Amino acid sequence: MEFEEFEAQVESFRTERAGKQYPPGFQLFDSWTATDADLAEVEAELGTHLPSKYKRFMRVFGGGVFSFVELLPAKSPDGRSEDLLSVNTGIYAAPNFVAVAPVGTGDWWGFVSENGVCREQVSFLDHEEGSVQFDSADFYEFALTKGLRIGR
Template sequence: MEFEELEAQVESFRAGIAGRQYPPGFQLFDSMIATDAELAAVEAALGTQLPSKYKRFMQVFGGGVFSFVELLPVRSSDGSDEDLFSVNLGAYAVPDFVAVAPVGTGDWWGFVSEKGVCREQVDFLDHEDGTVHFQFSDFLQFVLVKGLRVAS
């Protein structure tokens, strides 16, 4: 999938929800935008190069809530929330796996890293047995299906 296709789907999704009333404080998009410097810092700290589509997404749309999926921001705005640094360098970090989105069950969606470069595909990490399972061909397909609930 190309980035322009995702942008068109996001625009269509936003048009479809325009005018709807939501409870106070409810947000469909958080938009914790990542800077080049933040992305470079997390790549250096993790010792791996993140996928280009993921990086572009984080620079345009950002982390946080993206409709029906929560994405880790690169850097927490106040340091108290989970972000790429705290999750992937913390006590529960998994070697050669970069977690980018919680599943909500203790499992994670993320990227397998091989020789300092993350694969483009998004995989599912099962926290109980540590197995990794293929889920999506790239990050844009992942956010389209999980975030916007558009069939791929």
């Protein structure tokens, strides 16, 4: 899927939900966007190149809430929240895996990294077993199916 098609799906989702009532404090989207410099810093610190579709998503939409999924921002907007570096360099960091979204059970969605390059596919990391399973062909598919629940 190309970015323009993905962006049209997001806009359609937003239009459908415009004006609907949600519980107090509930947000459909955050917008903790990343700059090219933020993403370059993350790549340098992690020693891997992030997928191009993921980087474009982060520059346009950013981390935080993306409807039904929480995405790690490249850099914490408040200096206290988890971000790509704190999660992927901490004591729970998984080798050869870049976590980008918590599942909510201690497991993560993210990218397998081989020889300094992340795969385009989004995978699921089981924190107890350490096993990694394919989830989505690319980040746009992941964001649509998990975040917007389109095409599940």
